[in-house]
Amino acid sequence: MSKEIYNCAIQCGFDNCGIISVNALNGFEELYQKRISDVPQSKFFYDNVGDLQGTKERFPWAKSIVILTFNYGKYCYPKELQGKYAKAFFLQPHKNSDFGFDLQRFEQWFVEHEIHAEGGEQFHHHSVGPLRYIAAKAGLGIIRKNNFFYTENGSYNMLIGYVIDKEYELIQNTHVIPCGEKCDLCQRACKTKALQSQYTIDPLKCVSYWTTFGNSDIPQGLSPEMFEEWVCGCDNCQDACPHNIRHDWNAGKHFSNLKEIAPMILPRNYENLSDEFLIEQVISKTADHLQVSDVQALRKNAERSLNYQQIKPKNK
Ligand code: B12
Ligand code: SF4
Ligand code: SF4
Incomplete structure (x- = not known):
């Protein structure tokens, strides 16, 4: 049956699929507590993200977890958007289309095989x-x-999970070589020092947080130039990594109508764009990281990006 779930996942457009027992989650609690002790200020943040370490309590009937990967790193990303909009947002798979995966079909398969499954997009960020x-x-x-999860293709992959009421297991055997012992390129690329040490992040220093959920604020200790030209999200710690095999984003598979929209949503054009346009062409593509009520915050992000363009060093 595990193999059949895998086959269905591939047919639905995913790149890979694995299945673990819920008991395999036991080790996460220790890592989570270490994180809270290394970065105590992040406790408040994670308390609000949802009960990530409480899977067993939330789903007492669950026996296994099905996890799917979708590699959006195969697409071309317009040059104009690079360094401004995170690729995870604008290359967000279009559901049930040529540019994504078919979650509906995958979930229907569980129903047809009398497997109770919960997850997918049901709980949003949680x-x-x-x-x-x-x-x-x-x-x-x-x-x-x-902190990113890497397949052989790198970190530009999206993860989707389901808890199911059957005891299955499918552990894949991928060959991904670990980080070089001395490498710290990602830490050095993080201008706000959110990556203060390896395998750790202070989410309250992360540009991706402040340009999305954080209402475009700049907290104490950070300054506007640290945000460089990022309007929404940040890819610096992924782009700096030698294990991200894609460095030329101008090549790759065509993705939807992004190429046509890209020149319109440059920060310098924001003053001529209506709120309705920004909601339709930017906010709707942020996977719920920005809401309709965040239009003014988005405009503030664009203004900060524009200001940085004027002061940035010539070699950037
Ligand atoms: C909350 C959240 C955020 C927050 C906080 C991020 C953070 N890292 O703390 C904010 C809003 C800042 C954020 C931003 C982004 N996010 Co986010 N985010 C999440 C979410 C919903 C929960 C993550 C979380 O809080 N985990 C709790 C913390 C404590 O644990 P953890 O980060 O999972 O880390 C654990 C592991 O690293 C583990 N660990 C450490 N060492 C080792 C070693 C081994 C051997 C093992 C097994 C485990 C292990 O222990 C850590 C616990 O300390 C997940 C989806 C999810 N449900 O998992 C997406 C998720 C992590 N985000 C994702 C993405 C794409 C982003 C952005 C890149 C978007 C963007 N481009 O701007 C940014 C990048 C920011 C960054 N540098 O992390 C992807 C990452 C995909 C990937 N390939 O890794 C996820 C998985 C969403 C998805 N469904 O695909 N995000
Ligand atoms: S996403 Fe940007 S700000 Fe956040 S940890 Fe990575 S480099 Fe730092
Ligand atoms: S840049 Fe990549 S390889 Fe180097 S330490 Fe960071 S994650 Fe590891």
Whole structure:
């Protein structure tokens, strides 16, 4: 049956699929507590993200977790958007289309086979648990020092998880070589020092947080130039990594109508764009990281990006 779930996942457009027992989550609690002790200020943050370490309590009937990867790093990303909009947002898979996967079909398969499944997009950001940890345990790849989950294709992959009421297991055997012992390129690329040491992040220093959920504020200790030209999200710690095999984003598979939209949503054009346009062409693409009520925050991000363009060093 595990193999059949895998086959269905591939047919639905995913790149890989693994299945672990819910008991394999036991090790996460220790890592989570270490994180809280290393970065105590992040406790408040994670308390609000949802009960990521409480999968067993939330789903007492669950026996296993199915984890899926979708590699959006195969697409071309318009040059104009690079360094401004995170690729995870604008290359967000279009559901049930040529540019994504078919979640509906995957979930229908569970129903047809009398497997009770919960997850997918049902819980939004909260999801069924710590997806990166689950993916690593399922053998789909490894977690690197920048905290990202990497397959052989790198970190530009999206994770989707389901808890199911059957006891299955499918541990994949991928060959991903670990980080070089001395490498700290990701830490050095992080201008706000959110990556203060390896395998750790202070989410309250992360540009991706402040340009999305953080209402475009700049907290004490950070300054506007640290945000460089990022309007929404940040890819610095992934782009700096030698294990991200894609460095030329101008090549790759065509993705939807992004090429046509890209020149329109440059920060310098924001003053001529209506709120409705920004909601339709930017906010709707941020996977719920920005809401309709965040239009003014988005404009503030664009203004900061524009200001940085004027003061940035010539070699950037
Ligand atoms: C909250 C959240 C955020 C927050 C906080 C991020 C953070 N790292 O703390 C904010 C809003 C800042 C954020 C931003 C982004 N996010 Co986010 N985010 C999440 C979410 C919903 C929960 C993550 C979380 O809080 N985990 C709790 C912390 C304590 O644990 P953890 O980060 O999972 O880390 C554990 C592992 O690293 C593990 N671990 C450490 N060492 C080792 C070693 C081994 C061997 C093992 C097995 C495990 C292990 O222990 C850690 C616990 O300390 C997940 C989805 C999910 N449900 O997992 C997406 C998720 C992590 N985000 C994702 C993405 C793409 C992003 C952005 C890149 C978007 C963008 N481009 O701007 C940014 C990048 C910021 C960054 N540098 O992390 C992807 C990452 C995909 C990947 N390949 O890794 C996820 C998985 C969403 C998804 N469904 O695909 N995000
Ligand atoms: S996403 Fe940007 S700000 Fe956040 S940890 Fe990575 S480099 Fe630092
Ligand atoms: S930049 Fe270096 S240390 Fe950071 S994740 Fe990549 S290989 Fe690991």
